[in-house]
């Protein structure tokens with residue numbers, strides 16, 4: 168757990184202060200204040216995860232490896248993670264669909 172203080176008051180901004188953790192999936196800094204509202208938790212990593220990773224986890228499960236893929240493909244960010252998943256043909260286990268006895272006309 169870290170603590171971030173962003174004092175922008177000198178430049179007319181605001182004083183921003185929050186506890187932070189790093190996302191185990193993509194290493195992004197998670198603003199714990201925002202996180203408390205948005206949620207997002209990976210039980211496999213047993214750690215809070217950032218909101219974009221939470222969205223991805225709904226589809227793909229725990230995907231800490233995406234960060235490595237991310238680095239390999241040249242620092243692409245969250246917006247493109249889904250594309251990366253597609254490009255790398257990451258195993259999304261789909262239920263196998265089988266058709267039984269529907270050849271048509273036989274029955």
Ligand SMILES: [Zn+2]
Pocket residue numbers: 190191192193194195216217218219220221
């Ligand atoms: Zn993340």
Ligand SMILES: [Zn+2]
Pocket residue numbers: 191192209210211212213229230231
């Ligand atoms: Zn995870």
